[in-house]
Amino acid sequence: MDEKNRGHHDLGGLPAGPVDRSEHAAAFWEKRIDAMLRLLIHKDRAVMRVDELRRGIESLGPEAYRSLGYYERWIASIAHILVEKGVLRRDEIEARVEDIRRRGRT
Amino acid sequence: MTAMFAVGDRVRVRRATPPGHVRTPWYVRGRTGVVERICGAFGNPEDLAYGRSGLPKRPLYRVRFSQRELWADYTGSPRDTVDVEIYEHWLEQ
Amino acid sequence: MAHQHSVGVDDEEPQGYYQLLATAVRELLIEKGVFTADDVRHAIEAIDAISPALGARVVARAWVDPAYKERLLGDGSAAVEELGIEMAGTNLVVVENTPEVHNLVVCTLCSCYPRALLGLPPAWYKSAAYRSRAVREPRAVLAEFGTGVEDGIEVRVHDSTADMRYLVLPMRPPGTEGMSEEELARLVSRDTMIGVARVAAPG
Numbered sequence: 166m167d168e169k170n171r172g173h174h175d176l177g178g179l180p181a182g183p184v185d186r187s188e189h190a191a192a193f194w195e196k197r198i199d200a201m202l203r204l205l206i207h208k209d210r211a212v213m214r215v216d217e218l219r220r221g222i223e224s225l226g227p228e229a230y231r232s233l234g235y236y237e238r239w240i241a242s243i244a245h246i247l248v249e250k251g252v253l254r255r256d257e258i259e260a261r262v263e264d265i266r267r268r269g270r271t
Numbered sequence: 272m273t274a275m276f277a278v279g280d281r282v283r284v285r286r287a288t289p290p291g292h293v294r295t296p297w298y299v300r301g302r303t304g305v306v307e308r309i310c311g312a313f314g315n316p317e318d319l320a321y322g323r324s325g326l327p328k329r330p331l332y333r334v335r336f337s338q339r340e341l342w343a344d345y346t347g348s349p350r351d352t353v354d355v356e357i358y359e360h361w362l363e364q
Numbered sequence: 365m366a367h368q369h370s371v372g373v374d375d376e377e378p379q380g381y382y383q384l385l386a387t388a389v390r391e392l393l394i395e396k397g398v399f400t401a402d403d404v405r406h407a408i409e410a411i412d413a414i415s416p417a418l419g420a421r422v423v424a425r426a427w428v429d430p431a432y433k434e435r436l437l438g439d440g441s442a443a444v445e446e447l448g449i450e451m452a453g454t455n456l457v458v459v460e461n462t463p464e465v466h467n468l469v470v471c472t473l474c475s476c477y478p479r480a481l482l483g484l485p486p487a488w489y490k491s492a493a494y495r496s497r498a499v500r501e502p503r504a505v506l507a508e509f510g511t512g513v514e515d516g517i518e519v520r521v522h523d524s525t526a527d528m529r530y531l532v533l534p535m536r537p538p539g540t541e542g543m544s545e546e547e548l549a550r551l552v553s554r555d556t557m558i559g560v561a562r563v564a565a566p567g
Contacts, residue, residue, distance in 0.1 A: 166286055166288055166297075166300060166301065167288070170288040171297045172293075172297070174473060174474065175296055175297045175472070175473060176472050176473075176492055176495040176496040177296045177297065177298040177472030177473075177495065177496065177499045177500070177523065178297070178298040178341075178342070178472075178496065178499060178500045179492075179496040180496070181492055181493040181496040181497050182493055183493060183508060184488050184491060184493045184494045184497070184505060184508055184509075185487070185488060185491060185493065186488050186508070186509070187487070187488075188486060188487070189487045191484055193408075194383050194386055194387075196408050196411055196412070196484075197386060197390065197404065197408060198386050199411060199484070200404050200407035200408045200410075200411060201386075201389070201390060201393070201399075201404065201407075203407050203410075203411075204398075204399045204403055204404065204407055205393075205398070205399075210398065210399065212398060214319050214320070214322075216292065216316045216319035216320040216325075217319070217320055217321070217322065219292065219316075219320065219473075219474055220291075220292040220320035220321065222474070223292060231492075233382070234382075235475070235487075235490055236382075236386075237382040240382050240385050240386045240389065241382065241385070243389060244385055244389055247389065247393075250322065252393075252396070252398065253389065253392055253393070253396075257392060258385070258388050258389065258392065261388035261391060261392055262381070262384045262385060262388045264388075265384050265387050265388055265391075266384060294473060294525045294526050295525070296472050296473060296523065296525060298472075298499065298500075310455070310526070310527065310528055311455070311527075313526065313527045316526065331526050331527060331528075333528070338502075338519075338521075342500055345500075345501075346501070346503075347501070347502065347503045347515075347519060348503075348515045348516070348517070348518065348519065350516075350517075350518035350519075351502070351503075351518055351519045351520070351521075352518060352519075352520050352521070353499050353520070353521040353522075353523060354520065354521070354522050354523065355523045355525055356523070356524070356525045356526035356527070356528055357525070357526075358526065
């Protein structure tokens, strides 16, 4: 099998350095993303599945996968999946991001 | 649910590289292990990942692999193992 | 893989962008009635309410009650729910450390973890180094965590690739006879239930 076909997220057995054991408590904005995902996949709403989240993360591409933080990958995937499903539109997300930037708060 | 394999069966993971979302890790593809338990039947993540129903549910197995057999350079004990959950459609006898 | 855990406002792309994106998505979903601001608040509280102390309660109960331990090993989720802990559809498999077997849990493909019992996974569990090496050289990884395992003991790694979630039931250390369940639970850390550490004897 050609190693080129291995998914870039499929890491089992690849060489790697020491494990960085430092503890990082999740920031509030990160927990909020986690909370949103749980609400979206909850059976009461069933807007998306965790499998779609994973597929969306895998679709970000190897560079994004390596350089983005864990919850950055989550929100990038969530946004992509919601646009794919027509729950949100790309232009309204972009407009709102600009709006928030102008408002000057996160 | 009718499971094709039983606990104790030697099974080989298909040596396949399908496109899309798969949950069979690269390091066990084409490798042989032993069914450790039948986990039950679950929706197919390969379909769920694209908004499809994932039905019919597929039998899921835990397959135990010998580390010495998986990795040519494994330096741990010959007893060491790794258990991986694999869907029936990825297994053959 | 970089550990980008940004805290607070950050003007530099791309970290700032993703925080803005999260806010934008949240506001839009609330406006469209997908969920409410209260829903989000309650979901965050629910996340904060879960810590490894829940898993530690399960371990302590299994240590003092052999019949409970058998039920736990037979059907992890059902046994955990006996203690009033909600498993929210988690398919829990509890794997027991013994004098013959030392268990270690990983998710090589992403970061699957028994969140309902242990809370959010530590950064290292989600790291490329752990996910890559835990299945290939578990003893070296264990050694980095200060845990040596003799050659005569089987190291059994569990890769959570599908619907099951794994909790290690660590061995009860010597010198704990006569301790209460609450005292025993306090000995049990998150890392002992992932399998990178053993429960230390008290004192």
